[in-house]
Amino acid sequence: MNNIPLNKIPSQLPVANRLSSNTITKPAAGIPFHEILKNKQAAVTSELKFSKHANERLASRNIDLSDEQYRRLEIGAKKAYEKGIKESLVMVDNLAFIVNIKNNTVITAVNEGEEKVFTNIDGAVII
Numbered sequence: 001m002n003n004i005p006l007n008k009i010p011s012q013l014p015v016a017n018r019l020s021s022n023t024i025t026k027p028a029a030g031i032p033f034h035e036i037l038k039n040k041q042a043a044v045t046s047e048l049k050f051s052k053h054a055n056e057r058l059a060s061r062n063i064d065l066s067d068e069q070y071r072r073l074e075i076g077a078k079k080a081y082e083k084g085i086k087e088s089l090v091m092v093d094n095l096a097f098i099v100n101i102k103n104n105t106v107i108t109a110v111n112e113g114e115e116k117v118f119t120n121i122d123g124a125v126i127i
Contacts, residue, residue: 047104048074054097054106063095063111073097076125077104085123092127 048070050058057063065073069092076090077099087107090097094112098121099105110116 048077048099049103049105051105051107054108057109061109061111061114063109065092065095069093069095072127073099073106076127077101079125079127080123083123085121085125087121087123089118089121089124090127091124 058065072092073090076092076097077088080088080090080099081101081104085101088099088101090099096110096116096118098107098109098118100107
């Protein structure tokens with residue numbers, strides 16, 4: 001057994017003397033860290049919100065999203081997040097949505113029959 005001088009603080013001791021089997025812990029229930037991180041990120045990005053402006057555009061343009069279209073819009077926003085896009089155009093059928101990926105918020109919506117010029121986006125997802 002090593003004799004450790006009492007006047008030495010732990011940071012001055014050799015690494016072998018500072019580490020013990022008690023200092024290394026395994027992730028909870030044996031779940032790898034990358035899985036825990038992936039689950040946390042999925043939970044954070046799962047609830048898609050609509051800005052006041054987007055809600056006004058949906059109403060003024062008579063855009064009614066079906067449950068299936070909403071699900072696809074969420075999938076598109078998630079794919080944009082996975083690719084590192086910050087402001088994304090997400091196309092669902094004949095509907096176009098600008099989504100702020102960081103805030104997981106739909107900024108505006110456009111339907112067929114309108115002129116379509118999109119600015120300030122850094123990616124597009126077509127679902």
